[in-house]
Amino acid sequence: MPVTHKKQLDPIRELCHTVGIETTQHNTQGNFMSHFSVLVAIPTPTQADIDSIKTAQAVAAQISQETLERLGNLDPMVQAIEKAVGLVMQPYHEYECTGDRDKYVVWVDETAEKQAEYEKKSKTMIKSTDQDHPGLFEWTDAQFFRELTPEELTKSVRFIGMGNTDGKFHDSRDWQDGKGYRPKIHAIPEGFEETEIPFTDIYPTLRAYLEDYEGYSDDGGNFRPAPNAMEGQELVGRLTNPNAKWDYWQIGGRWENYLRLVPDVAAVGKDRTLPVAQTPVFATVTKRGMMDFEAMAEVNVSPQLAIYDRAAKILAGEHFETFNAVMARHKRDKSIDVRKAYHEQALLVRLKAELTLNENNPFYDYDDLVLDRDAFIRLKAFEGYSTFALLINGEWLADKRMGWFGCSMPQENDREKDWIDTYNDALGSIPEDHTVVIVDCHT
Numbered sequence: 001m002p003v004t005h006k007k008q009l010d011p012i013r014e015l016c017h018t019v020g021i022e023t024t025q026h027n028t029q030g031n032f033m034s035h036f037s038v039l040v041a042i043p044t045p046t047q048a049d050i051d052s053i054k055t056a057q058a059v060a061a062q063i064s065q066e067t068l069e070r071l072g073n074l075d076p077m078v079q080a081i082e083k084a085v086g087l088v089m090q091p092y093h094e095y096e097c098t099g100d101r102d103k104y105v106v107w108v109d110e111t112a113e114k115q116a117e118y119e120k121k122s123k124t125m126i127k128s129t130d131q132d133h134p135g136l137f138e139w140t141d142a143q144f145f146r147e148l149t150p151e152e153l154t155k156s157v158r159f160i161g162m163g164n165t166d167g168k169f170h171d172s173r174d175w176q177d178g179k180g181y182r183p184k185i186h187a188i189p190e191g192f193e194e195t196e197i198p199f200t201d202i203y204p205t206l207r208a209y210l211e212d213y214e215g216y217s218d219d220g221g222n223f224r225p226a227p228n229a230m231e232g233q234e235l236v237g238r239l240t241n242p243n244a245k246w247d248y249w250q251i252g253g254r255w256e257n258y259l260r261l262v263p264d265v266a267a268v269g270k271d272r273t274l275p276v277a278q279t280p281v282f283a284t285v286t287k288r289g290m291m292d293f294e295a296m297a298e299v300n301v302s303p304q305l306a307i308y309d310r311a312a313k314i315l316a317g318e319h320f321e322t323f324n325a326v327m328a329r330h331k332r333d334k335s336i337d338v339r340k341a342y343h344e345q346a347l348l349v350r351l352k353a354e355l356t357l358n359e360n361n362p363f364y365d366y367d368d369l370v371l372d373r374d375a376f377i378r379l380k381a382f383e384g385y386s387t388f389a390l391l392i393n394g395e396w397l398a399d400k401r402m403g404w405f406g407c408s409m410p411q412e413n414d415r416e417k418d419w420i421d422t423y424n425d426a427l428g429s430i431p432e433d434h435t436v437v438i439v440d441c442h443t
């Protein structure tokens with residue numbers, strides 16, 4: 001079984017591991033979930049590396065069988081690979097979730113920022129408009145949530161959990177009314193109204209505000225004495241890793257056996273302990289020189305090209321606006337729902353209806369279909385073998401930053417080269433005798 005690098009954390013930090021929606025979808029365009037793939041390149045473990053693992057196992061075996069079992073997969077080569085991957089991944093851990101206070105974690109002074117928030121910001125609450133029965137309530141109190149209407153019940157799956165759907169804020173919980181766990185929609189009844197209460201009216205001090213509202217604490221390293229200051233004055237900040245990319249990871253995961261290998265080679269199998277003999281051969285861990293990029297690209301291009309050719313016949317030389325084009329056109333008009341304007345284009349509506357792709361992939365990126373044929377083939381070939389990011393020689397390379405729920409954002413730095421060229425150059429720089437490992441990351 002793959003080793004999952006995830007610590008048992010307190011309930012607040014554990015939320016970092018539960019907000020993502022899991023998926024097996026993978027490509028460099030449709031990053032709509034918060035699991036993403038990384039190709040990690042490491043020098044192939046030496047015999048000395050393997051011998052050190054064997055020694056450690058021998059020591060553990062002498063201690064107790066229970067200790068030995070906790071080592072998980074005991075194959076020395078597997079252990080050596082997992083150790084090497086862990087070392088190169090560690091500089092990119094998200095301290096807020098891992099809790100590892102190592103050399104990659106720094107303390108960031110937020111005193112001025114948090115003081116300004118405390119003095120200028122407010123909390124949305126709900127107050128009674130009945131002067132005879134005044135009251136101030138939390139916005140999330142159960143009394144301000146209603147049952148779903150019959151129409152909403154037909155779409156109840158859309159209201160599961162906490163979120164905003166169709167402009168309606170919803171939450172799912174046990175409402176302590178004997179009817180069990182279920183979703184409800186936020187609604188303010190007559191006799192109540194929203195109001196903004198300054199934080200300074202709620203909390204007597206900045207520290208009180210931060211401890212209650214932000215969850216800051218002395219144990220969390222958020223408060224420090226101010227240097228050369230009067231007694232009682234303190235700085236406010238947080239511990240963080242400025243280079244954080246992941247909150248947990250595992251080898252393989254949703255991308256187990258993602259790599260296709262050149263024919264007739266022995267590879268490390270799905271459990272990474274036994275040779276695989278079948279053709280075609282797939283692996284999660286292999287040598288760089290064994291990867292068959294051409295085959296991976298071809299497998300992805302063929303079905304995508306069939307879609308492209310069907311779309312070309314439907315479009316018959318006409319073009320719809322891409323989402324980015326629609327967004328740019330309405331950039332200054334905040335009254336326009338850009339997403340709605342994009343999806344309601346008559347030509348795009350007709351294209352979707354005739355292609356009927358949403359039945360199998362509701363996240364299909366139709367904007368790819370406006371590319372010229374050669375550019376489309378190049379993109380789909382790349383998506384056949386690429387990962388969201390590369391980790392080579394300790395350097396993390398990615399075209400985008402991954403956020404919660406798979407919302408990926410372009411990197412802030414200007415890209416001088418096309419990402420496909422950058423990725424291919426980096427991949428080509430890996431020595432053929434080095435080991436490459438597919439890692440499933442979460443953020």
